[in-house]
Amino acid sequence: MTDPLEGAARRRLQVLEAQDLRRGLSLVPKSLHDFCGNDYLGLKQHPSLRAAGSEPCAETGAGASRLVSGHCRYHQDLETALRDHFLAPAALLFNSGYQANCGIIPALTGPDDAVFSDALNHASIIDGIRLSRAQRHVYPHSDMSALSASLKSCNSSGLKVIVSDAVFSMDGDHARLADIVELAHTHAAAVVLDEAHAVGVLGEAGRGLAESLGLSDRVSIRVGTCGKALGSFGAFALCGEQTRELLLNRARSFVYTTALPASVCRVSAAALPLLASGARQEALWENIRCLHSCLQEYGVDLDEPASAVIPIVVGAPAAALELSAALRRRGFLVAAIRPPTVPENSSRLRVTLSAAHTAAVVREFASALAESLRECGVTLTKPPTLT
Numbered sequence: 431m432t433d434p435l436e437g438a439a440r441r442r443l444q445v446l447e448a449q450d451l452r453r454g455l456s457l458v459p460k461s462l463h464d465f466c467g468n469d470y471l472g473l474k475q476h477p478s479l480r481a482a483g484s485e486p487c488a489e490t491g492a493g494a495s496r497l498v499s500g501h502c503r504y505h506q507d508l509e510t511a512l513r514d515h516f517l518a519p520a521a522l523l524f525n526s527g528y529q530a531n532c533g534i535i536p537a538l539t540g541p542d543d544a545v546f547s548d549a550l551n552h553a554s555i556i557d558g559i560r561l562s563r564a565q566r567h568v569y570p571h572s573d574m575s576a577l578s579a580s581l582k583s584c585n586s587s588g589l590k591v592i593v594s595d596a597v598f599s600m601d602g603d604h605a606r607l608a609d610i611v612e613l614a615h616t617h618a619a620a621v622v623l624d625e626a627h628a629v630g631v632l633g634e635a636g637r638g639l640a641e642s643l644g645l646s647d648r649v650s651i652r653v654g655t656c657g658k659a660l661g662s663f664g665a666f667a668l669c670g671e672q673t674r675e676l677l678l679n680r681a682r683s684f685v686y687t688t689a690l691p692a693s694v695c696r697v698s699a700a701a702l703p704l705l706a707s708g709a710r711q712e713a714l715w716e717n718i719r720c721l722h723s724c725l726q727e728y729g730v731d732l733d734e735p736a737s738a739v740i741p742i743v744v745g746a747p748a749a750a751l752e753l754s755a756a757l758r759r760r761g762f763l764v765a766a767i768r769p770p771t772v773p774e775n776s777s778r779l780r781v782t783l784s785a786a787h788t789a790a791v792v793r794e795f796a797s798a799l800a801e802s803l804r805e806c807g808v809t810l811t812k813p814p815t816l817t
């Protein structure tokens with residue numbers, strides 16, 4: 431008997447292929463320089479993190495969710511360390527940033543509530559809002575007049591929540607947080623800020639965007655992930671104590687999943703003193719500035735970088751694939767990012783920098799990128815404004 435799913439899958443994959451949107455897994459040769467990961471501080475191979483991960487341990491897996499019997503002192507210690515490092519009232523671990531957003535938004539909101547979301551927010555926020563069944567108001571990217579108008583016209587009598595990436599994951603720009611918290615104040619709304627690409631990159635000791643602007647106490651929940659600048663895995667919510675209690679009761683992605691293994695918690699905890707020292711964050715910013723100025727010398731004129739994410743927007747998916755292949759031939763890995771991860775006509779290379787890159791490699795990369803753009807005949811475009 432033929433499997434009906436295999437036939438349907440083949441046809442759907444053919445459609446993706448024809449649109450240059452099919453994706454695939456490939457093992458990355460160690461010889462390539464990675465300019466598209468999120469290991470911003472170069473911690474994923476740091477000896478302290480490796481040592482923390484390989485310490486002997488009585489158990490490999492937690493064996494249950496934290497509310498059943500999986501809670502152990504490693505979770506507690508890491509939450510305390512995160513709370514202290516990020517100067518928050520309380521912290522709660524999640525198994526990933528994706529799961530954090532999918533759990534937090536429905537734990538706070540339901541059909542009587544309203545969520546206001548930037549059009550370029552990460553997929554995990556979009557999915558969290560869908561799961562919540564709250565009224566959804568999507569405002570054009572960073573358009574504060576539109577956000578204000580939609581808060582004014584909202585007739586929900588329930589909770590209002592504004593949710594935003596702090597650093598937009600595919601564009602690298604910052605949320606207009608000062609305006610967002612003012613609007614939140616005017617309309618008695620709560621703010622949830624996803625600091626996934628800001629932790630380790632912005633603010634003293636890598637505490638993120640809200641801290642860098644002195645606005646942490648005006649944000650109800652800051653979400654961070656351990657899988658990016660912390661070089662580990664897992665995620666956390668920084669919030670008030672009552673909110674933490676509510677999340678651990680109501681966030682389904684917390685309640686109904688096996689707790690993080692102890693070894694992973696130890697690795698995340700080992701990253702925090704390295705964040706606190708600030709040296710790697712400084713090295714990262716030197717690389718960000720170096721790439722920008724080298725590209726300018728080669729005639730590639732980009733906006734002033736605001737984070738470790740530098741978008742090279744080329745438009746069509748095929749153009750992004752071609753540019754990615756040209757860089758790969760020159761020894762650099764930069765994956766092509768295509769819809770639905772980014773809006774139609776804004777396929778791109780999402781170039782990222784890391785403190786682990788040497789200055790020489792950053793300069794070589796700038797030259798390779800400039801040559802590849804010429805070879806592919808690519809002219810850079812601005813991403814379209816979303817409505």
Ligand SMILES: Cc1ncc(COP(=O)(O)O)c(C=O)c1O
Pocket residue numbers: 526527528529531552554595599624626627655656657664665
């Ligand atoms: C803004 C944002 N939030 C959340 C996530 C998900 O984090 P994690 O990789 O820990 O699941 C990502 C991942 O790319 C992200 O870009």
